[in-house]
Amino acid sequence: MKPDYKNWIPKWMFGAFTAGAVISLVLMIIFALALHGAAKVILVIIFALAFILCLVSDIWSVFAYNKFSYDGNRKLSKGIIDGIAGYVDLPDGATALDIGCGSGALAIAVAKKNPNASVIGCDRWGKEYKEFSKLLCKENAKAEGCENITFQKGDATKLPFEDESFDAVVSNYVYHNIPTTDRQAILLETLRTLKKGGTFALHDIFSKNEYGDMEPFLQKLRDMGYEKVELIDTSDKFMSPSEAKTMFLSGSALLYGRK
Secondary structure, eight states: OOOOEEESSHHHHHHHHHHHHHHHHHHHHHHHHHHOOOHHHHHHHHHHHHHHHHHHHHHHHHHHHHHHHHTTTHHHHHHHHHHHHHHHHHOOHHHHHHEEEESSHHHHHHOOOOOOOOEEEEEEHHHHHHOOOOHHHHHHHHHHHHHHOEEEBBBBBBBOOOTOOEEEEEEEEEESSSSSSHHHHHHHHHTTTTTEEEEEEEEEEHHHHHHHOOHHHHHHHHHTTTEEEEHHHHHHSSOHHHHHTTOOOOOOOEEEEEE
């Protein structure tokens, strides 16, 4: 049995962009043949631009899908997952939480690296990523022979765990997908569940557009008593700078430290 971690680029994206390109091309041809004068020129230009945009997006989505695929040559997503898990070392009997676990990849990687610890993968498994599910996570853990892991439903904005419940908390490319004007508040909600002395490794696109200025936030954590807090650029660590730019992952960084 082989694990199926799916792909960060959903297959429906191909169909949507392909359909958009075909429809735009057909309408461009129809208007080019049926109309005359200024209306013809304007509509042909509009749908020609729409066709080009959809075609380029379709080509990019196929390219990105192949880059991220666990079955492809590059396996970019696996490199990122393994990179994050590499920062988590747990003593025997410790517990860890993966927030927004999706198909279970990061939670399983942490559990395999720390076989004498217990890991919980938590996700809301919403319709936005309907190919991910709790059942899929459990099947992937079974395929990996990983028994020190469980999965449960939960919302990153209001986690169903008590304060200081875990020795480590991790996540990967989760928070920037949550519609909110205050992602720093979500980070605090995550860190609320971390035990004193625990480790956190939270990977996301920490751009100013998504998070605002992170420097005051890092200082806030230090003022709160966190022993170690740093923002590690991963756009040239877990991937190449050109891949980060091409995949729209520029700004990727790991918020890493110890409480």
